Amino acid sequence: MTPHTLQGRSEAEVTWFQRRDTLKAAAAWVAMGGMPVAMAQQRSNVVELVGDVLLNGQRLRPQQTIQTGDEILTGPASRLVFVIGNAAFHVRQNSRLSVERGTTLNAVSLLRLLTGAVVSVFGRGANRAIVTPTLTAGIRGTGVYTEVMPNQRSYFCNCYGTVDMAAQADRALSVSSYHQSFWGEVEPKDGRFLTPAGAINHTDEELEFLARLIGQRTAWQIAGKLGVKDGKGYMDDKPGQMHPAMVLPVR
Template identity: 80%
Template sequence: MTQHVLQGRSENEILWFQRRDTIKAAAAWAAMGGLPAAMAQQRSNIVELVGDILLNGQRLVPEQTIQTGDNILTGPGARLVFMIGNAAFHVRQNSRLAVERGATLHTVSLLRLLTGAVVSVFGRGSNRTIVTPTLTAGIRGTGVYTEVMPDQRSYFCNCYGTVDMAASGERAQSRAMYHQSFWGEVRPQGGHYLTPAKAINHSDEELEFLARLIGQQTAWQIMGKKGVKDGMGYMENLPGQTHPAMTLPVR
């Protein structure tokens, strides 16, 4: 188990993938053919549902299908794992999330996270976007963690891949092999709205679990090694490396 730093989250929220029910649900999902079989048989795309969750204002049940255009609200102690197209998501408790439609019904163009947190793994394809109250992230094929804090400050980790970051007119490109993290500030800090962050509130194993659902591996699985989980985004610390948010001009 990789180390993880908690800030306002409980250990149980981070270790959801270890639960026996979750492992059984994922195994059953795989045994039934995964998402292609679910779509062909018009079955639900929900891998696991725990607790009270509303879908478009109505209580969600495991037999339902989550589609682009839907709004999700998870209650205290709830969690939700689901797939749309070549993307997999784990929505934590007390989260409000809108899933907006792309070119087709089964293509996610945008996730709008208003409260709470979501772990996401996206396969390669057309660009997707994650929007929070204080930042925007243009997603390619990658794994990411996004959280909106109670004060509306937003946390975003590009766990691996390439992401175009923006906050209040500031822009930076994130190229990460191992967790490059950002804050989207409510008010400027040191003259910036996009600032460096430490890696918090998520684990490697969460990303690996979701990547496996869509038949992929994380960057560190492919390389067979891991870096220092300090939020800088590199497999190894070398002279001259900087965080993208540290090179932005002061406004």
């Protein structure tokens, strides 16, 4: 497995994809045709459910379908993997998020994360966004990791793809081939609300796992090589490269 850095998370939380039951569930999902066939056969879009998860305040059952407009709450030692349209999600323990509707019932327009963490892979499509208490990320088709810390400071990693980042008045365009990470600050840090971060609390393999559920590959799988996992977002470390949050004006 690729090297990774943990901050306030356990090893088990980022190696969930290695469990035998998880691998079997993912293989079955792909073998049965994924989301298009699940919709046609009116099957559940839940790939895996572990522990106690509430859907709109009621305990989620494996055979249920998660739709846009739903609210999800995961308990301790619980997690959820599901697919909506051409987007796949892994919701970690102690998380609360809502999935808001796009142009159709099976199109996600907005993922609002209030607590906890979620790993997401989005296929190309209409503009979508992830919103936390301190930042907004406009998604254009990408793989990302989002976490809200206990103090409401938000962490966001554009693992690959293009994302429009915003925190208060700060704006940045994130174009990443290998993990470009940001903090959405509660209070300004050196005059900025959007600041650079390192790559923490998620792995390449998690993104690869979710991408496979929707028939995609990550940027590094396509390139056939890994980048420098320093949070700057580049496949190759070259002189003069700067994190986009470093070029924001100091207010």
